[in-house]
Amino acid sequence: MAMSALEWVAEERIARAVAAGELSGLPGEGRPLELDDDRLVPAEQRAAMRVLKNSGHVPEEVRLLNELREAEGKLADAEGEERLDAERRLLALRVRLDAAGLAHGVGAAWRQYEPKIRARLQRHHG
Template identity: 35%
Template sequence: MLSWLADQKIEEAMRKGEFDDLPGKGKPLELEDLSHVPAELRSAYKVMKHANLIPEELSLRQEMLTLTDLIAACQHDGERRELRKRLDEKTLRLNMLAAQQDWNSNPSYGRYESNIRRKLTGL
């Protein structure tokens, strides 16, 4: 009964043209890959991301995962070298941040460290 009512309200709004001027109309949806974020933290991550409050460490990890995937799919040697260079730079920056924050003593990081290393190295 409730889903029928919701469908009726949506159809009514469509007839009135209430959805005609929404931002992004006619553009593909931007789907997010949140596989790098533990399931229990995804909602908080999305809220923080939309508020532009994502810590640099999380952004770096996402970029590193993307670069790792690109390297695996890359067939051009020059491009692969450039991608590896960018991955090395991101890895160095993440290591510098980790040293500054002493992540190794943080119990949260310890729980996810092996998963992060496995994801980044592909092992």
């Protein structure tokens, strides 16, 4: 999957810092990251969210957004009929996200490619 310009800049800066030794000897080096930080979850929702997380459940919108990112990655690497299948999958996910009111949060790439994807699908099935 292609990196955005921001991701590329971040990766480059991290690589330079590693090469210069600027990230050596930091607290916690060599240990896994603690990813259970729930400070951004409202206090009244933390217990419920923890139960859902520990049981393996995720909100529908998170699941859909994860599927969308996966579909975008497959589309970037696909060719031929596989690419057409990936485009169909991506379009179906976009429709579901739009119906759930979440399409605005999926980025400029969709706005750029949606007309092309729709036109291509219409050509093949129109």
